[in-house]
Amino acid sequence: MSASKSKSVPTIGDIADVVGVSRSTVSRAFGRPNLLGADTVKKIQKAAEKLGYFPNQAARALSTGRSGNLAIVVPDIANAFFPPLIRAAQLAADNFGMSLLLGDSNEDPAREFTLLNRLVVQAEGLVLVSSRMPNKKIKEIAGKHPLVLINRDVSGISRVLIDTSSGVEDAVAHLAQTKHRRIAYVGGPSVSWSEQQRSRAVRRAAAREGLAVEYIGRGYATFDAGREAAGAVIAARASAAVAFDDVVAHGLLAGLNELGYRVPQDVSVIGCDDVLGAETYPALTSVSARHMEAGRIAVEMLLKMIEDPTSSDVRITLDTKLVLRATTAPR
Amino acid sequence: MSASKSKSVPTIGDIADVVGVSRSTVSRAFGRPNLLGADTVKKIQKAAEKLGYFPNQAARALSTGRSGNLAIVVPDIANAFFPPLIRAAQLAADNFGMSLLLGDSNEDPAREFTLLNRLVVQAEGLVLVSSRMPNKKIKEIAGKHPLVLINRDVSGISRVLIDTSSGVEDAVAHLAQTKHRRIAYVGGPSVSWSEQQRSRAVRRAAAREGLAVEYIGRGYATFDAGREAAGAVIAARASAAVAFDDVVAHGLLAGLNELGYRVPQDVSVIGCDDVLGAETYPALTSVSARHMEAGRIAVEMLLKMIEDPTSSDVRITLDTKLVLRATTAPR
DNA sequence: CTGAAAGCGCTAACAT
DNA sequence: ATGTTAGCGCTTTCAG
Numbered sequence: 001m002s003a004s005k006s007k008s009v010p011t012i013g014d015i016a017d018v019v020g021v022s023r024s025t026v027s028r029a030f031g032r033p034n035l036l037g038a039d040t041v042k043k044i045q046k047a048a049e050k051l052g053y054f055p056n057q058a059a060r061a062l063s064t065g066r067s068g069n070l071a072i073v074v075p076d077i078a079n080a081f082f083p084p085l086i087r088a089a090q091l092a093a094d095n096f097g098m099s100l101l102l103g104d105s106n107e108d109p110a111r112e113f114t115l116l117n118r119l120v121v122q123a124e125g126l127v128l129v130s131s132r133m134p135n136k137k138i139k140e141i142a143g144k145h146p147l148v149l150i151n152r153d154v155s156g157i158s159r160v161l162i163d164t165s166s167g168v169e170d171a172v173a174h175l176a177q178t179k180h181r182r183i184a185y186v187g188g189p190s191v192s193w194s195e196q197q198r199s200r201a202v203r204r205a206a207a208r209e210g211l212a213v214e215y216i217g218r219g220y221a222t223f224d225a226g227r228e229a230a231g232a233v234i235a236a237r238a239s240a241a242v243a244f245d246d247v248v249a250h251g252l253l254a255g256l257n258e259l260g261y262r263v264p265q266d267v268s269v270i271g272c273d274d275v276l277g278a279e280t281y282p283a284l285t286s287v288s289a290r291h292m293e294a295g296r297i298a299v300e301m302l303l304k305m306i307e308d309p310t311s312s313d314v315r316i317t318l319d320t321k322l323v324l325r326a327t328t329a330p331r
Numbered sequence: 332m333s334a335s336k337s338k339s340v341p342t343i344g345d346i347a348d349v350v351g352v353s354r355s356t357v358s359r360a361f362g363r364p365n366l367l368g369a370d371t372v373k374k375i376q377k378a379a380e381k382l383g384y385f386p387n388q389a390a391r392a393l394s395t396g397r398s399g400n401l402a403i404v405v406p407d408i409a410n411a412f413f414p415p416l417i418r419a420a421q422l423a424a425d426n427f428g429m430s431l432l433l434g435d436s437n438e439d440p441a442r443e444f445t446l447l448n449r450l451v452v453q454a455e456g457l458v459l460v461s462s463r464m465p466n467k468k469i470k471e472i473a474g475k476h477p478l479v480l481i482n483r484d485v486s487g488i489s490r491v492l493i494d495t496s497s498g499v500e501d502a503v504a505h506l507a508q509t510k511h512r513r514i515a516y517v518g519g520p521s522v523s524w525s526e527q528q529r530s531r532a533v534r535r536a537a538a539r540e541g542l543a544v545e546y547i548g549r550g551y552a553t554f555d556a557g558r559e560a561a562g563a564v565i566a567a568r569a570s571a572a573v574a575f576d577d578v579v580a581h582g583l584l585a586g587l588n589e590l591g592y593r594v595p596q597d598v599s600v601i602g603c604d605d606v607l608g609a610e611t612y613p614a615l616t617s618v619s620a621r622h623m624e625a626g627r628i629a630v631e632m633l634l635k636m637i638e639d640p641t642s643s644d645v646r647i648t649l650d651t652k653l654v655l656r657a658t659t660a661p662r
Numbered sequence: 663c664t665g666a667a668a669g670c671g672c673t674a675a676c677a678t
Numbered sequence: 679a680t681g682t683t684a685g686c687g688c689t690t691t692c693a694g
Contacts, residue, residue, distance in 0.1 A: 011687055022665045027689060037663060052475075057453040058392035059687035062670050067389060069432070069453070077418040080411070087408040090435045099450055101400070102433040104421045119430055122388040122400070223610040247610065254612030279554040279578065281585030342671055353681045358673060368679060390671030393686050666693080677682075 010051040018047045030055060070302060071119035072127040072295075073103035073112060080247075080275040081291065082129065085150070088295035089127060096303055098124075109133045113141075120145050125302040127295075128152070146305040146312075148298045151193070153315075158305060160298050160316045164194065164272060165201040167287030167320030171242055171270045172205035174322055178330040180240045180268065184214045184233045186252060188221035188244030195244060198272060202242055214238055218248075226251025230259055239267055239331045246271035250280055253327065264329035274323055282326035290318045341382040349378045361386060392453075401633060402450035403458040403626075404434035404443060411578070411606040412622065413460065416481070419626035420458060427634055429455075440464045444472075451476050456633040458626075459483070477636040477643075479629045482524065484646075489636060491629050491647045495525065495603060496532040498618030498651030502573055502601045503536035505653055509661040511571045511599065515545045515564045517583060519552035519575030526575060529603060533573055545569055549579075557582025561590055564598065570662045571599035577607045577617055584611065584658065595660035605654055613657035621649045 012026045019026070021040065028035050029044040047053075061067045070093050074082045086102065093100045101119050105112035109132045120126060125146035131138055135154050141147055142157045149159035175183055185202045188195045199215065206213040214236035218225035226248035233241045233252070243249035249271030256263055263269050263282060271286035278284070297316060305311055343357040350357070352371065359367055360375040378384075392398040401424050405413045417433065424431045432450050436443035440463045451457060456477035462469055466485050472478055473488045480490035506514055516533045519526045530546065537544040545567035549556035557579035564572045564583065574580035580602030587594055594600050594613060602617035609615070628647060636642055 013687080023688080024666080024690080025664060027687095028664085031689075035663070040663080054448070054452050056393070056687050058389050058398060059670090060689075061389035062387070062393050062672085063687080063689045065670080067453075077421065078414045083409045083414050086433070087435050090408065090433060091437070094434075094446070097449075099432050099434075099453065101430050102417070102421060103425075103430075104418050106422070115425070117385075118428075121385050122398075122430065223608070227612075250610060250612075257612060277554070279581060281558075281581075281588060344671080354671090355673075355682080356680055358671095359680085362673075366679070371679080387671050390686090391673075393688085394671080394673045396686080664694085666691105668689105668691085670687105670689090673684100673686090675682100675684090678680085 009056075010048075010053045011056070012053075014051055015044060015047045015053055018051065019043050067122050067124055068097065069099050069101055069123040070125050070127065070299065071101040071103060071116075071123035072129065073105055073115055073119065073131075074129045075105050075107045075112075075132055077102070077104045081273060081289070084275075085129065085291040085295035088292035089299045092296040092299040096299075098303075105132065107132060109137070113137055116141055125306050127298045127302060129298075142312075146302055146309065148302045148305070150294050150298050153193070156313050158301055158312050158314045160294050160301065160318065162289055162291070162294055162320065163197070163317045164287055164289065164320050165197055165204075167322055168198050168201035168242065168272065169205040170322040171285075171287055172202055172211065173209055174324075174328070175240045175242075175268065175270075176209035176211055178268075178328070180211065180331045182212045182214070182236065182238045184216055184229075184236050184238035184241040186226060186229045186233070186241055186243045186248055187215060187217040187219075188225075188248065189219060190217060198242075198244060221245055221248050223247055223251035223254070226253075227255035227258070230255025230261075233267065234259060234261065240270070240328070241267060242270045243272060245273045246276045246280075246284060246286055249284055249286070249327075250276060253280060253282075253284070263327050268328040268331075270322070270328060278325060280327075285325045285328040286323055288320050288323050290320060293318055340387075341379075341384040342387070343384075345382055346375060346378045346384055349382065350374050398453050398455055399428065400430050400432055400454040401456050401458065401630065402432040402434060402447075402454035403460065404436055404446055404450065404462075405460045406436050406438045406443075406463055408433070408435045412576075412604055412620070415606075416460065416622040416626035419623040420630045423627040423630035427630075429634070436463065438463060440468070444468055447472055456637050458629045458633060460629075473643075477633055477640065479633045479636070481625050481629050484524070487644050489632055489643050489645045491625050491632065491649065493620055493622070493625055493651065494528070494648045495618055495620065495651050496528055496535075498653055499529050499532035499573065499603065500536040501653040502616075502618055503533055503542065504540055505655070505659070506571045506573075506599065506601070507540035507542055509599075509659070511542065511662045513543045513545070513567065513569045513571075515547050515560075515567050515569035515572040517557060517560045517564065517572055517574045517579055518546060518548040518550075519556075519579065520550060521548060523552075529573075529575060547572075552576055552579050554578055554582035554585070557584075558586035558589070561586025561592075565590060565592065569598065571601070571659070573601045574603060576604045577602035577611075577615060580615055580617070580658075581607060581611055584613075584615070594658050599659040599662075601653070601659060609656060611658075616656045616659040617654050619651050619654050621651060624649055
């Protein structure tokens with residue numbers, strides 16, 4: 001902590017000496033001021049201010065067993081999906097006077113496990129986002145510490161799930177309503193939970209609406225995957241495409257443009273996750289992902305669990321909706 | 332003095348009892364195993380494993396004065412500039428067995444100050460990125476705790492600066508070499524350090540290369556600002572534009588397209604910070620910002636400062652270079 | 663309303 | 679190579 005400058009950091013004892021009270025009184029002045037005489041509290045606060053006192057968290061944590069920290073672990077901070085979520089989590093934690101430890105597992109399950117073990121010793125609870133670990137490991141940790149999952153559905157463990165099905169179905173329905181008859185779905189990595197969720201939703205809604213749908217799987221979710229898929233979309237004679245996520249959709253926009261097709265006049269494009277904001281041209285119609293809410297809710301659930309450990313195994317799903325922008329138009 | 336119940340978390344005392352050694356021996360088995368007999372260490376490790384022992388960080392921190400944490404505070408996690416930097420910082424910290432506390436100041440100087448004060452009590456040092464606080468406040472904190480600044484130049488305080496000047500000058504020179512004669516600079520918020528750095532670099536390089544340059548300031552750095560600037564770029568009869576950052580450049584791309592101008596055939600566009608990757612169409616030529624290095628270096632500097640507090644006031648600048656992609660072409 | 667006393671779990675001289 | 683002895687700074691009964 002300090003040691004960078006000169007003397008010793010003031011402690012509760014120093015304040016006690018200055019004010020002429022006991023250390024317990026000083027302690028109470030911060031923790032339970034209402035148990036003290038108003039003037040005593042005032043004097044102590046003044047002295048603390050003057051001495052530049054800051055409570056030593058480690059001491060407090062040791063004594064109370066509460067570190068005042070939460071930890072959040074994500075596969076890749078730089079993936080646009082996570083920062084808003086992390087941000088919301090940080091803000092929520094902050095609202096409760098908690099600090100947030102951040103871990104980046106680098107998409108590596110083993111690293112994720114190590115990281116969690118390192119973080120858990122100084123956190124009161126964990127938020128684990130899009131975990132890459134096997135269920136068994138997750139359960140192992142959840143058995144010992146308060147843990148909330150985001151976008152991972154393990155029964156018996158508290159989790160908040162962003163359900164893109166609803167939004168994707170809306171998207172398909174919207175396409176149907178605007179006279180599209182043949183659409184394409186440009187998928188992502190087939191192993192991914194989201195991909196399964198989304199392709200199923202497309203299938204379901206298309207069947208319901210009587211739309212023909214062509215599945216164009218690139219197997220990976222990148223800008224280039226989207227761009228390369230453009231030809232297949234055209235070949236399928238689809239007048240609209242739903243993409244696995246915004247990045248793929250963005251690539252698709254580029255690919256279509258490249259081939260001389262205009263969006264949305266020639267083909268409509270819908271993304272998913274809504275991570276690009278309106279920062280695409282034309283502004284991308286997308287399925288909102290509610291990451292921010294997920295982050296906030298996870299933290300609040302976690303806090304609840306910490307207070308009352310019986311309240312685990314809650315399953316919250318956040319539905320999503322279509323956000324209409326400029327890449328969709330009636331056929 | 333032991334009496335370990337099965338209910339509580341195991342401590343070194345429990346291990347000591349089981350193995351039949353003293354608590355210090357157990358402590359050493361983890362901290363300085365080389366001071367111990369190999370077999371003793373082995374036995375202790377086995378017992379620890381069996382009991383499910385994990386060192387209590389708070390106790391260790393209290394005793395050693397080292398929390399094992401670093402803190403990083405940014406204005407807005409969701410701003411694409413920061414995540415790669417945070418990520419690199421996290422990875423670097425992790426390499427040294429340190430954890431990272433993350434704070435988001437929400438672009439608010441007061442909040443930033445509060446946050447820092449909350450975090451500093453459980454961190455051995457701070458990395459402060461693009462601080463919005465006045466120098467005085469920064470110095471106040473830096474006087475008490477190891478602190479490294481990123482993209483903020485306060486003399487007397489260790490800092491790592493991403494110097495976009497060099498890259499921007501390269502950009503202008505490149506434009507000159509490819510026969511452009513009139514260029515536009517679409518600026519960002521005039522109060523920003525980066526904006527001043529970049530507009531000056533443009534001015535300097537343009538003068539040197541004999542280019543005419545039109546300054547188009549929107550005062551804010553958003554996609555829409557770039558988009559709205561397109562008309563002015565055309566009006567200025569510039570054949571190329573350098574934008575304050577990638578987001579503005581991206582908007583400019585959209586605006587130009589909207590007005591019927593093709594990039595790069597009709598006008599070349601160069602961004603700055605290179606946060607969009609190649610995920611723009613056409614792929615954006617930009618000035619690399621080396622965020623990742625900045626994050627990593629800041630953490631390493633900080634760690635050095637913590638070990639040896641005399642080593643403060645280092646000033647490292649990272650130069651940048653032009654990354655040519657598809658939005659630039661000879662006039 | 664305030665003080666005294668007893669740790670929280672670990673590390674670190676100082677002995678052996 | 680290991681044991682002894684003190685705390686680190688704070689909270690928290692328990693008394694008064």
